[in-house]
Amino acid sequence: MSEALLEVDHLSVDFSTDAGRVRPVDDVSFSIRPGRTLGIVGESGCGKSITGLALMGLLPQPAGCVVSGSVRLAGAELTAMTERELRGLRGAEMAMIFQDPTTALNPVYTVGAQITAVLRRHERLSRRSARKSAIDMLAQVGIPAPDRRIDDYPHALSGGMRQRAMIAMALACRPKLLIADEPTTALDVTTQAEVLRQIKRLQQELGTAVILITHNMGVVAETCDEALVMYCGQMIEQAPTGSLFEAPRHRYTQALIATIPRIRQKKLDRLPVVPGKVPDLAELPPGCRFAPRCTFADEICSTAQPALESMGSSRAACFHPAGVDPADGNAPPQT
């Protein structure tokens, strides 16, 4: 077993909002080894994107700040670094791609100019060899006629091509860590499958560790080795992908998996639902944050917060985890 590339320990992030200070990321810990893919999954507002931004040192300023915890990339503590030091790492050691490549790419520069800028800065390449590398990279992510496309502006590319260009830019300097925040959410399913395949292929070639942030459980099942489920800023379960889907332990994970409309499954008259809605971060319930929506909740759930407990290779924070309580069996959530 090789050493962890990234170690995140008890990371918490605070945000100042109109409603006061909220904590969108609350005590999150995980690690990832080179060449592996970790999925961070949850509904909107669960803190998955903020976690990604915090790792990159890209929290919106001055609203957001890391209030505690540590983030170590290959042994180096990122939370203690100056902006200047971080800039040396971003693009070189770690890179990020976003949901919407239209806003992430600069519209007034050609795709080539944006990729070569990264290469020239971090690898100190000459103009000429940077251009050659950039064309190479565009070819690798599956852009046809890369020697012509390199001189296109972002608007001239389709959504799928733009996302590929983003990936080419992110991986140009062969970073050790790639954080992909909903990289395929804005794409059609056919393009999504292609883009995910390209990320996978490049990852294997370069040995990159990938953190894939997504709301799509299908994407997690197909691309991640391990997954971390977040709810209201907290990690509530972490497990190897196989066991997460076969035997989810947290009641929220269980409900989340049960509610996915599945393709080619027997048609149901009613889809299973998770009742209620995600609580506002400024008005969190006192106990387990999922308790108000949980069909298994009792007194303890609404008064105390469950701690993460390990079982085998997985961890879950639930007072009444599935498969442990003798009372339940594996009842699906109410319909």
Next chain:
Amino acid sequence: MNTPLLQVNNLTRHFRMRTGLLRRSTEVLRAVDGVSFEVGRGRTFALVGESGCGKSTLGRTILRLHEPTAGRVMLDGVDITALGPAALKRQRKHMQMIFQDPHASLSPRRTVGRILDEPLALHGYGTKDRRRQRVLELLDIVGLASATRHRYPHEFSGGQRQRIGIARALAVEPKLIVADEAVSALDVSVQSQILNLLGELQSEFGLSFVFISHDLAVVQHISHVVGVMYLGKLVETAPVDRIYDAPAHPYTRALLDAVPVAEPGRRDKRLVLTGEVPSPLTPPPGCPFHTRCPLAMSVCRSRVPRTIEIGQHGRPHQVSCHLHDPEIGH
């Protein structure tokens, strides 16, 4: 007596695009190109396809939010395409629309009560008192508390806002609702709540839906008949179980295969598409799908495929593909 509620016949919508450096030349974009289908009473017809295939334009053209270039739309025996402005306005109460983003389609400066009252007042639903009664009724139908009528759209979560959008569409008791990506912006746990609500409304009020979506997993649970669109044309139309169990068009198969499955390790043989959707300004000759089709034959490059009926046991199933044409030697 058993005529379908909605009959769409050879519906076509072209856009003239000014192109070229000086915008002097015009080209024709065939967004919807000769589409025909029917929707029965109390049934849901789903329109699926990739972005840019024309499914949203088709939805809007049915309601005459876009004027059709050619073709006919019959709603309950009335030719929608032939109506004058006043008559069309009267017909509008029979056909309503739900949009993807309730944030953008609900006025931020009006209370929910006013938003729901507007279509009622517009279509002469009755006295103020009667309309107030109806607003309360609508809120109850979509599962919102009656006090919410005093609040503004921004005070609601995405799922609740979509309930308001649904209530507004229901207000004037339509027969047909066109739902354009109605659940795409919602989280999965909320998505199923809204889908269940649409199902309940359908059985309670006998509504017919044209359900436009890119999400094949969602479509499977809510529709009776599915139409698959590619570059402005319907390439396959079939009962929902046939589409999912026995897709006939290679494009339908590829779309289904591309959906990520929430079962780790289940990766069977797949039909993977490469390349991009061609520009609708310059569609390829022959079958529009041949540039991406892994099964394309030489005839596909030159001849436009006919629409062939391959249904059995009286269940219609149409496909436009040379592979199913007995007259084409394979």
